[in-house]
Amino acid sequence: MEKEITIYDIAKDLGVSPTTVSRALNNHPAVKEKTKMRIFEAALKMGYQSNVFAANLRSKKTHNIGVIVPRLNSSFQSSVIAGMEKVATDAGFNLIISQSLESYDKEIANVHTMFNSRVDGLLVSLAANTEKIDHFKPFMKKGTPVLFFDRIAECEDCTGVTIDNIQAAYKATNHLIEQGCKKIVHVLGNIKINVYADRLKGYKYALLDKGLAFEDALVIYSDLNEEAGEAIVKKIMALKPLPDGLFVSNDACAASCIRHLKLEGIKIPEDIAVVGFNNDVISRLIEPNITTVNYPGFEMGEVAMKNLINHLEGQTIGILTNTNKITLRSELIIRDSSKRKKEQ
């Protein structure tokens, strides 16, 4: 309730103008070093706190960056956010975070809120059923950069940060083939999402290269949550003959599948070898440990944020507009759920 200290108070106190105080506090070169010092000290002593809103109002910059993810409670997504937060905080930016909960409508609402909050930039991982990206148009129109990560949009003038999902899925599938699998089931999410579409491609390419036939019946669509295993396993058990490999596009779901396969008396990896995706905590806790693709979440967050901020600060004019895809390295981590041969 006490009156706020403003640059005017400092100015009056020191007998200088508010202009000089403002410049000094922003470390403007046109203020004498000695004057700066006096102002810094006075500001500190008087308990001055800059009013962001006055600054934002005038400078039209908020130093806020919006982040929209499908869900916060995903170990992958929260690693990404942790990486983003680190870079943003170091650069003096705040993070405004919201989740779409995989809903297109909520995503639209979130984008709206972000627009009204006038974030300087937006980082987005798309919801499952987002097909159009018209809701980002106000940003494009205004010139506010929008950068997609992981779940990126197929759009000419959009920049995105991802891993090479095709390659990762190729490696995963190939690994199963090398372990002797001849009939591999692939479980994936909504094919509208680039991530799953690409992994399906990688799976197909690997089969093709090794001379195995692709069958529609071996592709199972699922929402990949931790309860999905039961339904998936039911479908698997209906296949004759039984498959001997399983590539699931998500560790939590892979874990659920393993659980239900074991309940059916299937031995992992002897009867069916399993590979997951994401390197979630759960992949290390479940019995057997799940072979999985390590997804560099933290790094992805860092890279995405760093690019956005560089662009905002005009350090790399054009990088974001010319590049339209940044691809990060991913790796297959081989664990017991797929390890059949000893010479691995």
Next chain:
Amino acid sequence: MEKEITIYDIAKDLGVSPTTVSRALNNHPAVKEKTKMRIFEAALKMGYQSNVFAANLRSKKTHNIGVIVPRLNSSFQSSVIAGMEKVATDAGFNLIISQSLESYDKEIANVHTMFNSRVDGLLVSLAANTEKIDHFKPFMKKGTPVLFFDRIAECEDCTGVTIDNIQAAYKATNHLIEQGCKKIVHVLGNIKINVYADRLKGYKYALLDKGLAFEDALVIYSDLNEEAGEAIVKKIMALKPLPDGLFVSNDACAASCIRHLKLEGIKIPEDIAVVGFNNDVISRLIEPNITTVNYPGFEMGEVAMKNLINHLEGQTIGILTNTNKITLRSELIIRDSSKRKKEQ
């Protein structure tokens, strides 16, 4: 880059004053319904977007609420945040989220940032090694409400939302005793955190009530992460005779313990019955399913946010200042990891 539409533009267009436009857009009762309609339509047609900063500058309200959690990638914490987000969004507030990563220093930095961002209120779950809460004083001094949840501060004039950890731990321990356990190990986190201190109490009280002796050797301190199981199990295996019950203050860690116990040839629940805490996804995926305490994260988020917002909107003046603890219900969910008797 196009010029922004302001209330002045709308005012000029309709031949009214900016005041009226402002009031109409804020649904002020002193504006005729017909005029409001005209203004709304014009605003929509002209693509008007309110400038939050001008509004904030004058009204000294940001409609931003700060949230600081130890980690975002905890299924519990993210449920809490989901609950908060829902309530906040419905009430027209934004969420600014940051994580302390269990570091006191980072928490201080986060609180600082929140203060500078002039959030209208702050919701905090404390970092593990936070003992003093002096860093919140600027908020108190300014009259900005700070509300703790889950990891609350022991402080006279602080409000907090939690579950009854003593009772929850009592029930969990009691359940193990009822399953025939005579020697129960309790694994918990930093005792400075109220959550763990209270659970330890509940554990002790249950032992006491059932005439079992409390032994310091049966209490194991850990950081409760998913790798901690190995070290914990090593300690457990060193106990002679082996314990027959295990109460772990966190599901991920309980899962890790179960994994390593099984590697040692221990049968769950026959040799050692296990109870976890939180009802994390993992408790339902691990073999056997983990008996656990359901922690109403989403609800906790809702309740905390609702209280804060009510206070901000002056609807329940005094509720927050008079109440200094809100306790939510929790329940024990019994699953296979502890179920020895059939008549359960």
Next chain:
DNA sequence: AAATTTAATACAACCGATTTCATATTTTTA
């Protein structure tokens, strides 16, 4: 119909920092 009350709108100051342009001061050069 005049007087009084109430409803609707307008004026103008204000929130606090930023920034353009002008001015004062100091330093360098001729």
Next chain:
DNA sequence: TAAAAATATGAAATCGGTTGTATTAAATTT
């Protein structure tokens, strides 16, 4: 030492809403 250049500081307009007070228009009462 005067003139030119460089440096440091200040005055005032500006960003775009909000809000207390004044004013006008409409409704109600006498």
